Amino acid sequence: MKNVLICNPNSYDIDIYMPYIYGLLRRMCDVDPYLKEELNWSHPIYLNLTPDKLLKDYDLQSIDVLGLSCYTWNRKLNYKIAECVKKANPSCIIIEGGPEPDSEDHPNAYLNKYSLVDIIVKREADHSLPLIMKEIINQTYEYEKIPGLIVNGFGDTGPVVYNRIYPDSIYIRYEDVYTKIANDLISSKKKPVQLLEGDRGCPYQCAFCNKGGYSYKETTFTPIEAIYQDIDWGGRNQVYYVDIINSNYGRFERDVGIAKKLVETKTKYGHPEIAFYSGAKTHAKEMAKILIELKKGGMLQHHLVALQTTNKAALKAANRINMTHEDYLYLAKISAEYDIPACSQFILGLPGDSYEGTIKSFTDVMDMGLFDNFMLFPYQVLPGSLAYTQDYRDKWELKTVVRHNQRQRRKITQKTDHTSETEYLVGCSTFSKETYIKMWTFSAAILAYVGGNITRFLSSYLRLTHDISYIDFYSSFVEDFLTNPEYTFMSDINEKIYEHQHRFVYGDDVDNSFYEFPHHDMNGFRSMFECDEYILISTLLHFDVFKAEFFRYILSKYSHIENIESILKFQTDLVITQDYNLSKTIYVDRNWVDYFNQAKKNLWVGKLDEPTNERKVYLIKQHYSGPNKEYLLKWNDYEGDKRKFEYIEAVVGTMYKRSDRCIFDINEMVLQ
Numbered sequence: 001m002k003n004v005l006i007c008n009p010n011s012y013d014i015d016i017y018m019p020y021i022y023g024l025l026r027r028m029c030d031v032d033p034y035l036k037e038e039l040n041w042s043h044p045i046y047l048n049l050t051p052d053k054l055l056k057d058y059d060l061q062s063i064d065v066l067g068l069s070c071y072t073w074n075r076k077l078n079y080k081i082a083e084c085v086k087k088a089n090p091s092c093i094i095i096e097g098g099p100e101p102d103s104e105d106h107p108n109a110y111l112n113k114y115s116l117v118d119i120i121v122k123r124e125a126d127h128s129l130p131l132i133m134k135e136i137i138n139q140t141y142e143y144e145k146i147p148g149l150i151v152n153g154f155g156d157t158g159p160v161v162y163n164r165i166y167p168d169s170i171y172i173r174y175e176d177v178y179t180k181i182a183n184d185l186i187s188s189k190k191k192p193v194q195l196l197e198g199d200r201g202c203p204y205q206c207a208f209c210n211k212g213g214y215s216y217k218e219t220t221f222t223p224i225e226a227i228y229q230d231i232d233w234g235g236r237n238q239v240y241y242v243d244i245i246n247s248n249y250g251r252f253e254r255d256v257g258i259a260k261k262l263v264e265t266k267t268k269y270g271h272p273e274i275a276f277y278s279g280a281k282t283h284a285k286e287m288a289k290i291l292i293e294l295k296k297g298g299m300l301q302h303h304l305v306a307l308q309t310t311n312k313a314a315l316k317a318a319n320r321i322n323m324t325h326e327d328y329l330y331l332a333k334i335s336a337e338y339d340i341p342a343c344s345q346f347i348l349g350l351p352g353d354s355y356e357g358t359i360k361s362f363t364d365v366m367d368m369g370l371f372d373n374f375m376l377f378p379y380q381v382l383p384g385s386l387a388y389t390q391d392y393r394d395k396w397e398l399k400t401v402v403r404h405n406q407r408q409r410r411k412i413t414q415k416t417d418h419t420s421e422t423e424y425l426v427g428c429s430t431f432s433k434e435t436y437i438k439m440w441t442f443s444a445a446i447l448a449y450v451g452g453n454i455t456r457f458l459s460s461y462l463r464l465t466h467d468i469s470y471i472d473f474y475s476s477f478v479e480d481f482l483t484n485p486e487y488t489f490m491s492d493i494n495e496k497i498y499e500h501q502h503r504f505v506y507g508d509d510v511d512n513s514f515y516e517f518p519h520h521d522m523n524g525f526r527s528m529f530e531c532d533e534y535i536l537i538s539t540l541l542h543f544d545v546f547k548a549e550f551f552r553y554i555l556s557k558y559s560h561i562e563n564i565e566s567i568l569k570f571q572t573d574l575v576i577t578q579d580y581n582l583s584k585t586i587y588v589d590r591n592w593v594d595y596f597n598q599a600k601k602n603l604w605v606g607k608l609d610e611p612t613n614e615r616k617v618y619l620i621k622q623h624y625s626g627p628n629k630e631y632l633l634k635w636n637d638y639e640g641d642k643r644k645f646e647y648i649e650a651v652v653g654t655m656y657k658r659s660d661r662c663i664f665d666i667n668e669m670v671l672q
């Protein structure tokens with residue numbers, strides 16, 4: 001009998017992904033009666049704590065096989081755990097898998113560097129893992145005859161053999177293990193997250209992705225009954241949300257049935273509360289049905305539009321096939337009709353892109369009405385992706401830096417704890433490093449001011465009624481206002497983020513060149529922020545100063561527009577500032593509420609007449625903000641820094657959760 005421990009630490013420490021991989025790996029072996037008899041599987045490691053804490057309940061000397069599931073967020077921690085186990089039991093076999101090891105491109109260099117790893121399983125383990133286990137049990141250790149591995153001391157054993165078998169529900173098969181995990185998490189006030197794999201395989205080959213068809217395009221399906229059992233288990237065990245990990249959820253008709261089952265389950269048990277997924281790049285009709293089902297069931301935070309860019313040159317360089325413009329518009333209409341916030345997702349620094357392309361991408365989605373929120377990810381050159389290959393690097397003249405992987409709200413006191421270093425692209429043949437910084441600044445400004453709703457109403461009014469395009473408005477906003485030394489408050493923000501961006505792009509010290517950085521107005525706050533958060537926080541904490549410069553800029557540029565002062569006042573009155581104490585009176589001289597309710601239905605892109613000339617007084621008594629009204633506006637219970645921190649935490653969401661956080665909901669305005 002051999003003892004096996006699977007180690008799959010999380011990235012975050014509140015919403016915890018349950019270790020789906022544990023069940024997958026165990027089932028690969030358990031379907032063979034001999035292996036089922038001969039292997040003893042320890043309770044898996046899944047939290048992100050120090051190795052001491054994670055290993056304290058295990059007898060390290062008795063671990064015969066340690067399986068590490070590695071990705072950018074946990075590789076370093078996994079290696080520390082492996083060191084501890086190997087020290088206690090030098091004969092323990094360390095097997096590494098997951099998308100992270102850059103073993104396929106540089107197998108020998110990799111194993112020279114990480115010599116404590118005995119075997120790397122390339123991509124999928126269904127075929128190779130049972131064979132490895134037999135070699136270990138029989139003490140023959142002839143791994144070199146098993147295809148799909150990198151073996152320490154031998155090298156690459158050849159191409160992966162794909163042999164996916166999905167006979168049943170992982171969560172039911174190993175119900176005792178997963179139920180214990182869910183219970184342990186809930187009792188320690190953490191939220192269990194369930195991974196749901198409806199199908200595996202992707203027909204595409206996006207250059208930045210290590211999951212797609214670069215290796216294996218065929219799709220394999222989990223039986224629908226097994227998925228329904230998985231979902232039912234999640235409901236019964238109070239999982240907070242499910243993350244559907246299909247590469248293109250919505251690509252198959254049965255995906256609509258999965259959405260219905262999720263909603264039914266939530267109705268029955270109250271859980272899972274929310275569903276996340278990565279949507280199909282085609283099949284707009286199925287996507288629409290899924291959006292409607294999940295929205296009606298109260299399970300949707302937003303409609304995620306993972307388009308990455310609209311720049312055709314960048315799409316081509318990335319091998320990326322996006323939906324058609326018509327399909328995006330169709331889904332935008334569904335989102336508007338069912339009041340589902342649309343969140344457009346971008347990658348910063350795609351080869352083929354440019355500063356102009358970045359501006360156009362962001363303003364294109366505004367033109368399509370898909371701009372309730374934004375997500376931005378810096379381009380990571382991931383091992384296993386096409387971009388990682390030497391041919392691709394040479395073709396696009398990639399310039400990269402090694403940095404700790406991006407981490408939302410990285411803790412200041414534990415900057416480098418448990419995060420791995422990874423390669424970020426900061427320049428290529430189509431943009432220099434300085435242009436990369438400009439692209440980043442523009443993107444961050446959009447995330448802060450449009451995602452944060454500080455300029456949305458104003459720019460939409462100018463677009464809808466005065467034909468001033470979003471591209472003109474926001475190009476000028478960044479170039480003539482944010483980066484203009486004449487506006488000292490704004491240019492000071494710009495200087496601060498430039499200094500930080502410069503360090504990220506050019507810095508020599510990986511432990512001092514993060515994607516995130518501390519905010520100087522938030523001394524004592526536990527975490528660092530990304531550039532867009534930095535901009536938004538600066539703006540909100542000094543809103544009167546911002547407002548004075550903003551008025552000066554807008555009034556000098558758009559003075560010919562009769563209602564410009566009125567809309568500026570309305571827009572800035574809507575911002576939830578630190579002096580708000582659960583009641584605010586707003587005076588308007590135009591009917592902006594009706595105007596913007598109509599604009600919303602019009603997808604923010606049609607044509608609208610000026611608002612009617614009506615003086616009105618509204619009272620706002622909003623106690624919560626956020627798309628689901630989940631953030632309590634309660635900072636007035638506190639004083640000093642604590643009050644400031646509570647304010648910022650209530651109104652500034654991370655990019656995942658920013659939409660509607662720092663402005664009042666116009667539908668909560670009560671006419672007096």
Ligand code: SF4
Pocket residue numbers: 202203204205206209210211212213247248281
């Ligand atoms: S990004 Fe999505 S669509 Fe593209 S290859 Fe990866 S999984 Fe497939």
